[in-house]
Amino acid sequence: MSYTATDSFGNSSTVFRTVIVTDTTPPDIVVGADPLVVITTGTTAEVDYLANVTASDNLDGVVPVSCTVDGAQLPNPAELPLGSANVDCSASDSSGNTASAQFTVDVVFAYVLDLDRLKRNINAGSVVPLDWRYRDPSTRSEER
Numbered sequence: 527m528s529y530t531a532t533d534s535f536g537n538s539s540t541v542f543r544t545v546i547v548t549d550t551t552p553p554d555i556v557v558g559a560d561p562l563v564v565i566t567t568g569t570t571a572e573v574d575y576l577a578n579v580t581a582s583d584n585l586d587g588v589v590p591v592s593c594t595v596d597g598a599q600l601p602n603p604a605e606l607p608l609g610s611a612n613v614d615c616s617a618s619d620s621s622g623n624t625a626s627a628q629f630t631v632d633v634v635f636a637y638v639l640d641l642d643r644l645k646r647n648i649n650a651g652s653v654v655p656l657d658w659r660y661r662d663p664s665t666r667s668e669e670r
Contacts, residue, residue, distance in 0.1 A: 527542070527543050527545050528541065528542050528543070548621070549585055549621035550623065551584050551585075552583075552619070552623035552624055552625040553581045553586070553617045553618070553623065553625045554581065554582055554583070554625065555579065555580070555591065555615065555616070555626065555627045556580050556581070556627070557578055557615070557628075557629045558579070558629075560629050561578055561632070563632065563633045563634070564634055564636045565608075565636065566635070569607060570605045570606060572605055573604055573606045573611075573631055574603040575593060575595065575602060575603070576591060579593065579613075579615050579627065583620075583623075585619065585620070585621070586619045586620050589619055590617065592616055592617070593613050593614065593615040595611050597614075606631060608634065610631070610633075612630055613629050613630065
C-alpha cells in the first residue's frame with residue numbers, strides 16, 4: 527500500500543506500507559439432529575454419517591469434514607452395529623483454523639410382531655409371557 531502527499535508547490539512524497547491480513551476465524555461446522563437408524567434384519571446398518579455434517583468458511587467457502595466413529599477412522603458410509611456410536615468431526619480452513627462438533631448415531635432394531643403366526647403357535651387359553659420395549663424415535667425415551 528502506498529501513500530502520496532503533495533503540497534501547494536507541487537512537491538510530493540510517497541511512503542510505502544505493508545499490510546498483512548490474517549484469517550483467525552475457524553470454519554462454521556454444522557451437524558443435524560442425532561440420526562436414528564432403524565433396522566429390521568441383521569445386527570448392523572450402513573450409515574452415511576457425513577450426510578449429517580457440513581462445514582463452510584468465511585474465506586474458503588465449503589471445506590471438507592473429517593470424522594471418526596468411536597475414535598476410529600471408518601469409511602463413509604460405514605457398517606455400524608446396534609447401539610450408539612459417537613461421531614467426532616472436524617474441519618479446517620486454508621489458514622489452519624479448525625472447528626469441531628460431535629453427534630451420536632443410534633442403530634436400533636425394530637421388532638415386527640407377526641400376530642397371525644403367533645396365534646397359530648399358541649393354544650387357546652395359554653398364557654404367553656411377552657417382554658417388549660418401545661423406543662420413541664422423536665424423544666429416544668424407552669418404555670416397557
